[in-house]
Every structure is written in C-alpha cells, then in structure tokens.
Amino acid sequence: MSDNAESPTETQKCDPSTTQQPTEDSGTTDEKKKIDVLLKAVGDTPIMKTKKWSVEKGRTVQSLSQFISRFLKMEPNEQLFIYVNQSFSPSPDQEVGVLFECFGSDGKLVLHYCKSQAWG
Amino acid sequence: MADDKDVLRDVWFGRIPTCFTLYQDEVTEREAEPFYLLLPRVSYLTLVTDKVKKHFLKVMKAEDVEEIWFEYEGTPLKWHYPIGLLFDLHASNTSLPWSITVHFKNFPERDLLHCPCNSVIEAHFMSSIKEADALKHKSQVINDMQKKDHKQLWMGLQNDKFDQFWAINRKLMEYPTEEGGFRYIPFRIYLTMSDRPFIQKLFRPISPDGHTHTLGDLLKEVYPVAIASDDEAKRYQVVIHGIEPLLETPLQWLSEHLSHPDNFLHISVIPAPSD
Numbered sequence: 001m002s003d004n005a006e007s008p009t010e011t012q013k014c015d016p017s018t019t020q021q022p023t024e025d026s027g028t029t030d031e032k033k034k035i036d037v038l039l040k041a042v043g044d045t046p047i048m049k050t051k052k053w054s055v056e057k058g059r060t061v062q063s064l065s066q067f068i069s070r071f072l073k074m075e076p077n078e079q080l081f082i083y084v085n086q087s088f089s090p091s092p093d094q095e096v097g098v099l100f101e102c103f104g105s106d107g108k109l110v111l112h113y114c115k116s117q118a119w120g
Numbered sequence: 121m122a123d124d125k126d127v128l129r130d131v132w133f134g135r136i137p138t139c140f141t142l143y144q145d146e147v148t149e150r151e152a153e154p155f156y157l158l159l160p161r162v163s164y165l166t167l168v169t170d171k172v173k174k175h176f177l178k179v180m181k182a183e184d185v186e187e188i189w190f191e192y193e194g195t196p197l198k199w200h201y202p203i204g205l206l207f208d209l210h211a212s213n214t215s216l217p218w219s220i221t222v223h224f225k226n227f228p229e230r231d232l233l234h235c236p237c238n239s240v241i242e243a244h245f246m247s248s249i250k251e252a253d254a255l256k257h258k259s260q261v262i263n264d265m266q267k268k269d270h271k272q273l274w275m276g277l278q279n280d281k282f283d284q285f286w287a288i289n290r291k292l293m294e295y296p297t298e299e300g301g302f303r304y305i306p307f308r309i310y311l312t313m314s315d316r317p318f319i320q321k322l323f324r325p326i327s328p329d330g331h332t333h334t335l336g337d338l339l340k341e342v343y344p345v346a347i348a349s350d351d352e353a354k355r356y357q358v359v360i361h362g363i364e365p366l367l368e369t370p371l372q373w374l375s376e377h378l379s380h381p382d383n384f385l386h387i388s389v390i391p392a393p394s395d
C-alpha cells in the first residue's frame with residue numbers, strides 16, 4: 001500500500017536524555033501527534049546511523065519499513081522484516097500509534113528490523 | 121462447562137452464504153455464471169476461495185488474469201480481515217446471500233495487501249496469534265510451545281478441523297488462577313464511519329479492586345459513543361460473530377469464547393437499522 005513520502009523526523013542523536021518530547025498539538029486530531037520509535041538491527045542487518053525517530057501516530061508499518069529500506073539503500077527485491085517485542089511481525093497496514101499504545105515502554109516503541117526472518 | 125464448549129463450536133462453524141459474481145468489465149470468452157459458496161466466518165477470503173477462482177478462470181484467458189481480489193458495493197475487501205468481520209462490518213442487516221464481486225485486474229494497491237500464496241496468510245495468522253499472546257501472557261504461552269504446535273494451529277484453521285485447532289488453542293486460553301484472567305484482552309473495535317482502521321488499546325479484564333470488566337465497561341472506556349444513554353434511541357449495534365452480546369457480558373468470558381482463531385475479539389460497531 002502506498003503512503004505519503006514524508007520521512008519521519010530525526011530526534012536528537014541517540015542520547016536518551018536529549019530525546020525530543022513528542023510534540024503536543026493544540027487539540028487537533030491524534031494523527032498529528034508523534035511517538036518515539038527506536039530501531040534495532042538484528043543479526044548482520046546494517047545498523048541505522050540514527051536509531052531514534054519521531055514518527056506520526058498514523059504512520060503505517062509498511063511506510064516505516066519502506067523508509068528504513070531506502071535509508072539503508074536496500075535493493076528493491078530485498079525484503080525487510082519488522083518485529084515488535086522480538087516476538088511478532090505486525091501487519092504492514094498497522095498504525096505505529098496503536099503499536100506504541102499497546103507495546104511501547106519507557107516512552108518509546110522498540111522495533112527490530114531484519115533482512116531475514118528472525119522470530120518466524 | 122458443556123454450554124460454553126457449544127459456543128466454541130458455534131463460533132467455529134459459523135457460515136455466510138455468499139454469491140460471487142465476476143466484475144462486468146473483466147474480459148471473458150463466454151458468459152460467467154455466478155458462483156455460490158458457504159464461507160466460514162472465522163477464515164480468510166483468499167484461503168477459502170480456490171473454487172471461486174477456478175470457476176471464473178474457466179471462462180477467461182490466462183493473459184487477462186492477474187491477482188484475484190474481492191469487492192462489496194465498491195469497497196475492496198481486505199483478505200487479512202476475518203470473513204465474518206468483513207460481513208458484519210459491511211453487509212449486516214442486508215439480505216442473504218452476501219453478493220461479492222470478483223476482480224482479476226486493477227489491484228487496488230492503496231486498499232489491499234497482496235496475497236501471492238497461502239504462506240502469506242499463515243504468516244499473518246500466526247503473527248496475530250503471537251500479538252494476542254503478547255497481550256494475554258507476555259508471550260510466555262506461545263513461546264513455550266513447539267514449532268509443531270504452532271503449525272497445528274494453522275493446519276486446524278486451514279483444514280477446518282475444530283478439535284485439531286482447539287487441542288493447542290486451549291492452552292492460549294488458560295491463565296493463572298490467582299490472576300482471574302488474562303493480563304490484557306486482545307480486542308479490536310472496527311467502526312464503519314471512521315478513517316482510522318480500528319481501535320486497539322491496553323485493557324484489563326479485572327480492575328485493580330477485583331471488579332470484573334464487561335463489554336459495556338470496555339466500550340465506555342474506549343468508544344463511549346457506541347452506548348446509547350437511557351433516554352435516547354439506540355444508534356449503534358455492537359456486533360461480534362453476527363450477534364449483539366449483552367453489554368453485561370464479562371470481557372474475559374468473551375475473550376475465551378468469542379475470539380476468532382487468531383485469538384482477537386473483533387468487534388464491529390455499525391449503525392443500527394432504522395425500521
């Protein structure tokens with residue numbers, strides 16, 4: 001499914017104490033709010049230089065996956081697997097905001113990414 | 121309890137009589153007859169429509185056939201949603217059979233995920249079960265199972281084998297006695313008049329002071345609009361597997377007995393029919 005091409009905003013580099021707080025909107029829709037995502041590489045998948053990202057709640061897993069693939073300059077035929085809690089792969093159309101609400105901890109959603117199937 | 125086990129069977133064997141018609145603009149060598157089929161509520165469209173595909177391919181040339189997709193009154197049907205959910209959400213309160221249009225061209229990329237083979241359905245199904253167990257048991261039960269147990273869950277669904285499926289699934293429905301229920305209830309509430317796909321949040325079956333949460337408690341917390349106040353006419357129906365459970369029903373009981381095979385409670389909130 002296609003999504004708008006806007007990239008997630010980069011937060012302050014890697015140091016948790018300087019992580020930008022999700023921006024507060026003055027009473028507008030939830031979709032405008034952002035959540036913090038921490039991307040972790042699995043196995044010998046390339047590590048992203050910037051691991052912490054501020055992502056809009058309404059952003060889909062597929063959209064984020066495409067962003068990571070582009071960032072890592074992956075080939076079009078290469079697959080990327082995304083995992084939550086190191087246990088399940090969310091549906092590509094799942095919104096990151098919902099994942100954050102249910103599986104976020106310490107104010108962020110940790111997502112593991114891998115070029116091959118890690119946790120089945 | 122004998123009655124509760126009957127509920128499990130009723131849910132598993134629920135069927136929707138469906139009429140599949142080929143989209144009028146598809147190129148055929150001769151007229152395509154509609155195809156009738158009873159669809160299992162708890163399964164997925166692309167898993168149970170091989171016969172439908174074969175039927176229409178008989179009147180079409182191979183070069184005119186791309187990935188199959190289904191549509192109801194202009195809305196592409198998401199194969200990764202359980203069939204019963206799709207029906208309750210889009211075609212409740214309409215006359216049977218459910219009329220679905222079949223397409224082999226112009227796959228709607230923005231609306232649907234691709235489904236090139238059954239292993240994609242299996243992966244999606246197993247991921248849903250894993251997500252549900254992450255909520256119910258911090259993934260402890262699903263992770264303690266062997267790969268062959270996971271396979272048995274999928275084979276049970278694929279081959280419509282209730283006993284085979286529930287031999288394993290019953291373990292996913294257990295909880296420590298002292299807890300009184302699962303850690304959180306896996307649920308999704310789908311709304312027809314909304315741009316968001318569904319509501320899913322953390323919700324406990326038992327409150328900290330030991331009060332058993334009901335379906336009504338859940339709705340009041342996450343979608344209060346669904347519940348009419350005493351003095352106004354009911355505007356919405358809250359539907360699970362084609363029925364409206366009483367709002368007083370304990371959520372833990374609903375989770376154990378009315379979940380889909382993917383271990384989620386898929387709840388539709390639809391406009392109440394105006395008589």
